[in-house]
Amino acid sequence: MKEILKKLNIKEVNAGACSGQNAWYEDPEGQELISYDPSTGEPIAKVIQTTDKTYDQVIGQAVQAFKTWRMTPAPKRGQVVRDLGQALREYKEPLGELVTLEMGKIRAEGLGEVQEMIDICDFAVGLSRQLYGLTMHSERPAHRMFEQWHPLGAIGVISAFNFPVAVWSWNAAIAAACGDTTVWKPSSDAPLTAIAVQHICNAVMADHGLQGIFNLAIGRGAVVGERMINDGRLPLISFTGSTQMGRRVSEAVARRFGRTILELGGNNAIIVAGDADLEMAVRTILFGAVGTAGQRCTSTRRIIMHKSVAKELTNRIIKAYEQVKIGNPMKEGTLMGPLVTKAAVEDMMAALEVAKEQGGEVICGGQRLEDLGEQFVEPTVVKMPSQTEIVHNETFAPILYLLEYEDIEEAIRLHNEVPQGLSSAIFTTNLLTAETFLSHEGSDCGIANVNIGTSGAEIGGAFGGEKETGGGRESGSDAWKGYMRRQTNTVNWSKELPLAQGIKFGD
Amino acid sequence: MEIDISPDTPIEELVKLYPEAVSFLSRRGVRCIRCGEPLWCTLGELLYEDGIENPNDLIQELKEHIRKRREQAEDSK
Numbered sequence: 001m002k003e004i005l006k007k008l009n010i011k012e013v014n015a016g017a018c019s020g021q022n023a024w025y026e027d028p029e030g031q032e033l034i035s036y037d038p039s040t041g042e043p044i045a046k047v048i049q050t051t052d053k054t055y056d057q058v059i060g061q062a063v064q065a066f067k068t069w070r071m072t073p074a075p076k077r078g079q080v081v082r083d084l085g086q087a088l089r090e091y092k093e094p095l096g097e098l099v100t101l102e103m104g105k106i107r108a109e110g111l112g113e114v115q116e117m118i119d120i121c122d123f124a125v126g127l128s129r130q131l132y133g134l135t136m137h138s139e140r141p142a143h144r145m146f147e148q149w150h151p152l153g154a155i156g157v158i159s160a161f162n163f164p165v166a167v168w169s170w171n172a173a174i175a176a177a178c179g180d181t182t183v184w185k186p187s188s189d190a191p192l193t194a195i196a197v198q199h200i201c202n203a204v205m206a207d208h209g210l211q212g213i214f215n216l217a218i219g220r221g222a223v224v225g226e227r228m229i230n231d232g233r234l235p236l237i238s239f240t241g242s243t244q245m246g247r248r249v250s251e252a253v254a255r256r257f258g259r260t261i262l263e264l265g266g267n268n269a270i271i272v273a274g275d276a277d278l279e280m281a282v283r284t285i286l287f288g289a290v291g292t293a294g295q296r297c298t299s300t301r302r303i304i305m306h307k308s309v310a311k312e313l314t315n316r317i318i319k320a321y322e323q324v325k326i327g328n329p330m331k332e333g334t335l336m337g338p339l340v341t342k343a344a345v346e347d348m349m350a351a352l353e354v355a356k357e358q359g360g361e362v363i364c365g366g367q368r369l370e371d372l373g374e375q376f377v378e379p380t381v382v383k384m385p386s387q388t389e390i391v392h393n394e395t396f397a398p399i400l401y402l403l404e405y406e407d408i409e410e411a412i413r414l415h416n417e418v419p420q421g422l423s424s425a426i427f428t429t430n431l432l433t434a435e436t437f438l439s440h441e442g443s444d445c446g447i448a449n450v451n452i453g454t455s456g457a458e459i460g461g462a463f464g465g466e467k468e469t470g471g472g473r474e475s476g477s478d479a480w481k482g483y484m485r486r487q488t489n490t491v492n493w494s495k496e497l498p499l500a501q502g503i504k505f506g507d
Numbered sequence: 508m509e510i511d512i513s514p515d516t517p518i519e520e521l522v523k524l525y526p527e528a529v530s531f532l533s534r535r536g537v538r539c540i541r542c543g544e545p546l547w548c549t550l551g552e553l554l555y556e557d558g559i560e561n562p563n564d565l566i567q568e569l570k571e572h573i574r575k576r577r578e579q580a581e582d583s584k
Contacts, residue, residue, distance in 0.1 A: 160544055187544060188519065220519050221547035242541030265542055295543055342526035343540050350533035396543035 007094040008196035016218030017054035019061035020211030025054040038104040050219035062154035065212025070151040078128025085121025104337040117169035124173040142494030149484040151179025164190035262470025266422030268454035269302035276427035284453035294398030298455035338375035348397035358388040422465030423447040423454040514551025
């Protein structure tokens with residue numbers, strides 16, 4: 001552990017507010033935050049949290065830096081992001097391991113998360129030469145009409161513990177290419193990975209003589225989070241978290257006419273049709289439901305299976321679950337580590353009690369694994385008689401609900417019945433069934449897949465969902481437009497002054 | 508055993524210091540953590556939003572529950 005921390009410049013006590021290499025801010029009044037290893041419960045290191053005073057220092061730097069950053073040509077901004085991607089390549093192993101150490105996902109997933117950071121940097125470098133605006137034919141003679149995309153400002157990024165660094169990079173790399181600066185409030189359950197990333201950013205910024213492009217403000221939601229969402233200096237807040245918090249963020253930011261990108265709760269299902277390749281389906285279900293201990297936004301939480309394959313699929317799932325190696329997430333071969341906090345374990349156990357009260361039958365797992373540590377649990381499969389209230393709620397834990405259907409219409413109705421709309425999938429070998437699922441009357445989610453699962457999205461597509469998932473889009477495709485302001489321009493190069501719609505006014 | 512919980516206790520603090528509170532409150536329809544993260548409000552605000560009519564009574568019950576859980580844990584060591 002010490003070696004990882006040393007490589008990443010993590011000290012025993014770290015300042016939690018920063019704007020650059022020589023701009024770590026520490027207020028003696030700042031409260032200590034201890035980061036714990038969820039596998040052992042042992043403390044890793046401490047952070048001095050951001051206070052009102054240090055928050056203002058960080059925002060001041062981010063706003064100031066924006067004034068010059070926005071005037072830096074986009075391809076030049078792309079070079080800074082390219083160097084950030086290169087630095088992340090160099091630190092991939094220790095940073096990925098710190099992700100594992102601090103929040104408990106297995107090492108392969110920790111490394112994969114850093115790879116995602118590298119990938120989005122590569123994407124953003126290309127994007128820096130492709131911030132295209134349209135040209136439109138004006139209805140007035142000798143007029144030119146077009147649109148430009150301008151940088152927006154200092155952007156607030158509020159991320160969650162489950163992807164402690166990748167979600168930041170989806171926002172920060174794109175925002176930087178777009179000419180924005182970012183202020184990052186990471187989860188209080190994963191502050192050290194944020195400090196490590198900030199050190200990497202600081203070195204890259206310093207190499208380019210920059211400061212304040214990437215900024216950090218670690219602190220409680222009720223302190224730093226509330227300041228950010230109510231701060232008119234942050235024209236955009238990109239928030240990843242729960243629907244309940246997203247509602248609060250959305251209302252606060254809308255009150256000041258700011259913008260939000262909301263990536264909120266999911267309740268992702270896989271429909272397994274009667275003609276599905278069950279072997280592929282089971283492998284996918286296992287990765288989707290057990291990976292990251294069921295703590296991904298895109299984790300598979302519901303299986304909607306055709307009656308004709310229900311028995312066989314259930315047996316195969318149970319068999320697969322029984323072979324999951326649970327334990328030290330740093331160890332090769334482990335497939336599931338601990339839950340992030342003791343509170344998360346309590347939340348899971350409470351949900352299972354409710355599921356049982358609502359007619360659910362726990363057919364696999366359901367127990368704490370205290371021999372391994374206080375935060376280890378068994379991945380759990382619950383057979384439900386119907387889609388009861390508990391199934392409509394997202395529990396951030398490895399609980400998989402099994403439901404049955406008779407025809408595709410019923411499957412899609414069950415699928416869309418929940419309030420969330422993030423990710424979805426169908427396993428079928430029938431083209432008509434697959435296309436129905438992807439059609440206007442099919443899945444109502446932001447992500448809909450065929451013969452692959454609900455999780456494991458690539459950075460190239462826009463990531464986000466509908467309904468109570470919040471409607472935001474991050475990462476690839478044209479999500480960059482959310483980080484810029486669109487300006488419509490018309491230039492009259494004639495010597496006349498014609499009005500649109502043929503209006504004559506005082507002629 | 509001093510259990511310091513009041514309506515002014517931030518949920519972020521409550522779930523760290525007293526994780527047992529999460530299952531107790533959840534079983535009464537009050538969810539402190541969502542998507543694995545604690546809500547940003549105080550316990551009093553959350554109980555009000557969830558329509559709990561006698562928050563002080565519930566907080567007393569909560570404290571008693573935590574006390575019992577911790578005593579049981581001590582006994583089992």
